[in-house]
Amino acid sequence: MSVTAVPGFVAAGTACGVKASGADDLAMVATADGSPVIAAGVFTSNKMTAPPVLVTRKHLAATGGRAAAVVLNSGNANAATGAAGMADAEMMCVLTAEAIGCTPDEVLVCSTGLIGFPLPMDRIVSAIPTLAGDLSDDGGPAAARAIMTTDTVPRTTTVTGTTLDGGTFTIGGVAKGAAMLEPNMATMLAVLTTDALLDAPAATGALRAAVGVSFNCLTVDGAESTNDTVLLLASGAAGPVAADQFDGLLADACRDLAVQMADDAEGSTKTVFLTVTGAATDTEAAKGARDTANCQLVKCSWYGEDPYWGRIAAEMGAAGIAFDPATITIAYGGQVVYAAEQVQPVDEMALTAHMAGRRIDLEVDLGQGDGSAWIVTTDLSHAYIDENMRTS
Amino acid sequence: MSVTAVPGFVAAGTACGVKASGADDLAMVATADGSPVIAAGVFTSNKMTAPPVLVTRKHLAATGGRAAAVVLNSGNANAATGAAGMADAEMMCVLTAEAIGCTPDEVLVCSTGLIGFPLPMDRIVSAIPTLAGDLSDDGGPAAARAIMTTDTVPRTTTVTGTTLDGGTFTIGGVAKGAAMLEPNMATMLAVLTTDALLDAPAATGALRAAVGVSFNCLTVDGAESTNDTVLLLASGAAGPVAADQFDGLLADACRDLAVQMADDAEGSTKTVFLTVTGAATDTEAAKGARDTANCQLVKCSWYGEDPYWGRIAAEMGAAGIAFDPATITIAYGGQVVYAAEQVQPVDEMALTAHMAGRRIDLEVDLGQGDGSAWIVTTDLSHAYIDENMRTS
Numbered sequence: 001m002s003v004t005a006v007p008g009f010v011a012a013g014t015a016c017g018v019k020a021s022g023a024d025d026l027a028m029v030a031t032a033d034g035s036p037v038i039a040a041g042v043f044t045s046n047k048m049t050a051p052p053v054l055v056t057r058k059h060l061a062a063t064g065g066r067a068a069a070v071v072l073n074s075g076n077a078n079a080a081t082g083a084a085g086m087a088d089a090e091m092m093c094v095l096t097a098e099a100i101g102c103t104p105d106e107v108l109v110c111s112t113g114l115i116g117f118p119l120p121m122d123r124i125v126s127a128i129p130t131l132a133g134d135l136s137d138d139g140g141p142a143a144a145r146a147i148m149t150t151d152t153v154p155r156t157t158t159v160t161g162t163t164l165d166g167g168t169f170t171i172g173g174v175a176k177g178a179a180m181l182e183p184n185m186a187t188m189l190a191v192l193t194t195d196a197l198l199d200a201p202a203a204t205g206a207l208r209a210a211v212g213v214s215f216n217c218l219t220v221d222g223a224e225s226t227n228d229t230v231l232l233l234a235s236g237a238a239g240p241v242a243a244d245q246f247d248g249l250l251a252d253a254c255r256d257l258a259v260q261m262a263d264d265a266e267g268s269t270k271t272v273f274l275t276v277t278g279a280a281t282d283t284e285a286a287k288g289a290r291d292t293a294n295c296q297l298v299k300c301s302w303y304g305e306d307p308y309w310g311r312i313a314a315e316m317g318a319a320g321i322a323f324d325p326a327t328i329t330i331a332y333g334g335q336v337v338y339a340a341e342q343v344q345p346v347d348e349m350a351l352t353a354h355m356a357g358r359r360i361d362l363e364v365d366l367g368q369g370d371g372s373a374w375i376v377t378t379d380l381s382h383a384y385i386d387e388n389m390r391t392s
Numbered sequence: 393m394s395v396t397a398v399p400g401f402v403a404a405g406t407a408c409g410v411k412a413s414g415a416d417d418l419a420m421v422a423t424a425d426g427s428p429v430i431a432a433g434v435f436t437s438n439k440m441t442a443p444p445v446l447v448t449r450k451h452l453a454a455t456g457g458r459a460a461a462v463v464l465n466s467g468n469a470n471a472a473t474g475a476a477g478m479a480d481a482e483m484m485c486v487l488t489a490e491a492i493g494c495t496p497d498e499v500l501v502c503s504t505g506l507i508g509f510p511l512p513m514d515r516i517v518s519a520i521p522t523l524a525g526d527l528s529d530d531g532g533p534a535a536a537r538a539i540m541t542t543d544t545v546p547r548t549t550t551v552t553g554t555t556l557d558g559g560t561f562t563i564g565g566v567a568k569g570a571a572m573l574e575p576n577m578a579t580m581l582a583v584l585t586t587d588a589l590l591d592a593p594a595a596t597g598a599l600r601a602a603v604g605v606s607f608n609c610l611t612v613d614g615a616e617s618t619n620d621t622v623l624l625l626a627s628g629a630a631g632p633v634a635a636d637q638f639d640g641l642l643a644d645a646c647r648d649l650a651v652q653m654a655d656d657a658e659g660s661t662k663t664v665f666l667t668v669t670g671a672a673t674d675t676e677a678a679k680g681a682r683d684t685a686n687c688q689l690v691k692c693s694w695y696g697e698d699p700y701w702g703r704i705a706a707e708m709g710a711a712g713i714a715f716d717p718a719t720i721t722i723a724y725g726g727q728v729v730y731a732a733e734q735v736q737p738v739d740e741m742a743l744t745a746h747m748a749g750r751r752i753d754l755e756v757d758l759g760q761g762d763g764s765a766w767i768v769t770t771d772l773s774h775a776y777i778d779e780n781m782r783t784s
Binding site for chain 2: 045046047048049079080081082083114115116117221224225226295296297300301303304306308309310311313314316317318323324325326328338340341342343380381382384385388389390391
């Protein structure tokens with residue numbers, strides 16, 4: 001499954017020694033014949049933009065949205081590395097281009113891992129030709145493994161649709177991301193492939209829309225990374241498709257990957273689906289949802305399996321959005337716990353059981369208007385601190 | 393010391409049973425003769441405003457800025473309690489007024505603790521007259537103890553200055569606050585007294601300015617409470633003072649209390665003084681400082697005593713302020729760890745020793761302009777999670 005579920009795409013993953021642990025750390029996704037196809041990307045808005053992001057943007061601009069391969073490494077973000085980091089990212093593209101037979105501009109590059117350390121280029125340089133030789137039509141899972149950092153399981157997805165002439169098209173994806181996840185994307189990488197026929201503007205439009213309702217509705221810790229990248233390669237081999245259907249399925253694929261990220265976020269014990277309705281506008285709903293999802297105190301109460309609605313109300317009240325204490329309604333697991341400025345009677349056993357599960361559903365109605373938003377997030381645990389308190 | 397270091401003010405604290413633990417939970421600060429003096433307040437901007445905050449604001453408006461007493465309870469915030477909560481807050485003022493001989497409008501009220509539970513008014517009603525009888529000119533520390541929630545030590549301060557006619561004036565304070573602390577104030581209460589002669593506008597102006605450079609430069613977890621209140625009572629008994637000197641000393645008193653809050657914040661092991669310089673504007677400096685101070689990942693690295701500048705740079709890059717990776721300089725403990733897009737050589741032993749201390753100094757220069765800001769914050773520890781994962 002994954003990116004190689006789509007006919008015409010190949011992938012591979014290997015260990016080249018970027019990670020001291022010896023785990024897989026170098027991946028490649030490419031077209032089977034090395035010829036370029038339509039390509040689109042969505043990137044971090046962090047101004048401390050990492051060199052691989054700058055190089056990938058430059059290459060997409062130079063080709064007008066075409067690429068034949070993506071080369072990715074984990075274990076080192078090649079971020080805050082200045083001119084040397086730019087040269088390293090370009091070199092990864094040059095070597096990949098030589099190995100698969102395209103131009104360097106037709107190669108995109110992603111890095112993820114620690115910020116601020118030079119890439120061990122000697123190891124990457126010697127590994128790229130071998131990795132290109134390993135590219136195969138069942139290499140997608142290996143690529144997914146090789147981009148993992150603190151992820152504990154690889155993330156892949158595949159969805160299929162029907163083309164305009166009655167055939168089948170496929171969308172496949174691999175992704176990584178376990179912390180520094182936040183709307184507007186943060187330390188998450190995803191590469192999606194498809195054989196649907198799209199032009200470059202359609203590919204870019206569909207990808208932006210899909211990211212908006214998936215990765216950008218995910219927050220783990222509110223931190224936004226220097227390296228976030230989502231790429232789409234579209235070969236067109238399956239022929240023309242209905243735009244609506246394609247856009248919907250691409251969003252489904254991205255949502256699937258985003259929820260997998262939450263389910264395996266660093267140290268998390270809960271995946272929380274937070275829906276805000278009744279806001280004055282969708283924008284205000286999203287602000288309230290995001291602030292609440294990123295609140296340390298709220299995250300602690302989820303870890304404690306405590307349906308403490310007081311913190312939810314306080315956070316919505318602090319979000320700077322239209323708000324009236326008299327009209328807020330808060331429900332956990334479908335049970336209203338607070339409404340009309342009163343604690344509400346609940347089925348305690350059912351509520352306790354809901355809070356004890358991996359998935360928590362939290363619905364907040366602000367009673368102000370028709371604005372709504374959805375976000376998926378996680379709790380804050382001891383293990384999160386343990387994973388992030390030291391770089392080594 | 394504390395509020396009763398100022399001649400003409402009395403205070404008391406007791407346990408009335410709001411806290412199940414039996415710890416002190418009811419406090420009073422008043423003028424010795426029950427007559428009203430100039431009063432000013434600064435309050436939370438959380439729209440889930442707690443009834444005691446609403447009542448205190450109403451009373452200050454009704455009297456034009458005069459009060460004879462403040463009654464405070466801990467263990468229950470009387471927040472999100474609707475009309476019943478308003479009646480309870482008013483009742484606390486009525487009973488206090490009867491006990492000390494002033495009008496109910498001349499009493500201010502504060503509550504802190506859990507959100508969303510009715511106050512146990514029977515216990516408070518019977519305790520207020522007794523508490524008023526205990527008011528004494530050395531009761532400040534008892535009042536400071538009785539407003540503690542998860543604070544481990546009471547917080548008091550006293551500063552003195554010289555009046556225009558060569559005498560001495562005093563500013564005293566008590567405060568509480570251990571979590572939900574954030575610029576714009578959050579679950580922190582402070583009552584300050586002085587015998588300086590001020591009119592109501594001068595008192596309000598001085599208090600707002602002092603809060604702006606003290607409590608509003610403090611963030612523990614980015615959460616903003618429903619109950620934050622800072623009050624100033626000014627008797628005028630010491631006579632006229634120089635406004636500049638008074639304003640400076642009031643700011644000193646508030647800063648002293650704010651740093652005490654950081655030093656004893658829930659579960660914290662580090663107090664971090666973060667200075668941002670070289671921002672395009674002071675506002676942008678403050679945005680970068682606040683976002684960085686509230687970043688979970690950054691807080692974890694402080695807990696781990698890891699001077700990981702990559703996270704600092706990434707957070708500044710994500711703050712939405714003018715930023716150029718080429719010009720950012722980051723220093724821990726006075727040692728530059730990153731500049732000119734390069735990790736810098738440091739005295740490792742000295743840096744390790746600095747990171748191991750209770751106080752960490754972090755300086756970030758953005759190289760964009762002359763804007764600067766200062767913030768005091770804390771790390772994120774296992775103990776913080778333990779204190780906040782359950783309400784009971």
